[in-house]
Amino acid sequence: MNTKKSNIVVAIMVAMFLGAVEGTVVTTAMPTIVKQLNGFSEISLVFSLYLLTSAISTPIYGKLADLYGRKNTLSIGIIIFLIGSSLCGLSQNMYQLIVFRGIQGIGAGAIFTITYTIVGDVFSLPERARIQGWLSTVWGIASIAGPFLGGFLIQYLSWHWIFYVNIPFGIVSIILLQKNLEETFQKNNNPIDFVGIVTLSFSIVLFLYGILSIQHNKKLYSTSLVVSLIFTAIFLIIFYKVERKAKEPIIPFEIFTKSNIIANLVSLLASAILIALDVYMPLYIQSVLGYSAAISGVAMAPVSISWLLSSVILSKAIFKYGKNSVVCISSIILLLSCLLLGTLYLRTSLVLVIFYTFIMGFGFGGAFTTLTIIVQESVYYNKRGAATASNSLLRTIGQTVGVSIFGIIFNLNIVRYFYKLGRKNVDPNSLYSSDVINTGIPISVMKDALNYGMHVVFIVLIIISIVSLILSFMLNNIKDNDIKG
Incomplete structure (x- = not known):
């Protein structure tokens, strides 16, 4: 270099x-x-x-x-x-x-x-x-x-x-x-596609508003969500018609080849898994295992280390096995790591937690790095910026949708846990504080409830990783010569 x-x-x-x-x-x-x-x-x-x-x-x-x-x-x-x-x-x-x-x-x-x-x-x-x-x-x-x-x-x-x-x-x-x-x-x-920019922007704003409203309403279904999704669909239809006529569309539809579409879907699902790791592993380490925030931050560091290691190994593996095969292997690693997360309990060793997240980081490094390459090589140079931007946007949407839905699942199952114990009207937000006096709930029960809610989230992650793996195998069936250099 x-x-x-x-x-x-x-x-x-x-x-x-x-x-x-x-x-x-x-x-x-x-x-x-x-x-x-x-x-x-x-x-x-x-x-x-x-x-x-x-x-x-x-x-x-x-x-x-x-x-x-x-x-x-x-x-x-x-x-x-x-x-x-x-x-x-x-x-x-x-x-x-x-x-x-x-x-x-x-x-x-x-x-x-x-x-x-x-x-x-x-x-x-x-x-x-x-x-x-x-x-x-x-x-x-x-x-x-x-x-x-x-x-x-x-x-x-x-x-x-x-x-x-x-x-x-x-x-x-x-x-x-x-x-x-x-x-x-x-x-x-050619003139900039201002109409396309406006309609796409309204679509994104309305969609993200509807998704973020889930967190405030504390349930998966709400009137604001339905209205937002309806108007999102309307603006997307308008956007589609505008883009078909624009001389320089903000998102050229020809970038969405078969490999591009599947790679973007895998990116979206992997992004949802990533945000779950970022949000719930520190919470698990601090609130369930009882370690400090500083220890939690250090415990998450191996994710970055394995992410970097995977990129070094990938530079050789991509040539030997092909980009699509590397995505499949990475998806298998993500599925394995999600299954391992499901084995975490109240007294899991911190060393074991670090090992599990290290494995997950290796899967993320392989998936995201290779998926970006596939998306970029699915189009010619003059469309590469739009293709990369679309992939980045879908990752953002994956994280936004993921964190909202996981939050609802997590909180609902905490409430469900206390309901089984005969406790009603428990606010899950109060459990994130260590102030046991205000909640009136023993700290051991609080940890049990948090652990229960997280396990349900981990099960959802397993399902998502299975879908991601299926899509990865579909990507593997697309020949490399279908991808533009």
Whole structure:
């Protein structure tokens, strides 16, 4: 790998770290922020608006990258992210913070999409598998470094600095990109598909609103969900008709080849499993096994290590066995790890938990890295940005839908557990606190209830991983020569 390529890798890894660490730092600092800004009731909007704007902007950036180049589009996205970060640091109340987080999310949509597109453009297949593994590992590093960085800045400076600290990193990334990334593309004078952007954005907003409303209603069925899904379907139909006539559609439908569709579905399901691991394993380690948050963070670190190891092994395995076979093997590993999660109980050794999550990280590394390669190679260069963006969007949707549905399943089964014990009207949210006096429930019973709810979630994960494995075998039946180089 020459110097220019090395600098490009540094640039996109720094950019990815910006987006990845932002979530963990803000989560750590949020109790302090809401206390100073008096906005506890609006805390969820700080996260949901960021998620919403990043999801909406993802397919837009993908298309802009195809039309105007990856380098400039990603640089603009980073600049928007840095502007949003600076404004967040200047926030004087929660409403300002929420709006400015939305601006941050608009910039984050470019970071999460175009970085992977650049990898597909610049690097060879063996390099691609390895570098995408490195990018994925950035998330693991951010999950560990974020809480420490956030705690340090709050203790010795102020919460405002968790947003300002992004600025020098973003500037370094832009400089490295502009100096080292050389690209040639034909400038397209066709008008931007604004109608497609608007209709797709409304579809995403309504869909995510309906899904997020599940968490607030605490049940799988609600009027707001049904209404949201109906209007989502209406806007998607309009979007489809608009895109069929547009000269430069925001999402060209020809990118959805057989391999692309199946790879995206597997990505969506794997993303749902990943969010379950991110949310419920720390809860299990802390609330059931009784370890501290710091120990929980360290225990999750092996996921990133095995993720990176799998990318190194993949660079050789893909050539030997083929991309589709690697996805099948990774799906089998995910199924095995989900089955192992189902064996966890109240006194499981922490070493065993770490071993199980290590195996799961290996499956994630193999699946996501290879699926991204398959999606990118299913289209030609001038559609690669849109294809990568569509894959990123579906991963976001998989995580959003997954965390909402898992939350309902988890809470309903906690209530069910207490109902069997003769306790009614138990609020599952009260069990997440260690304040036993307020709940009036013995801590041993609380642990039993949490463990019961998690096991039901683990069973659902097993079902999802089985479906993912079936789809992987379908992908394996598609010959590699059906995939464009």
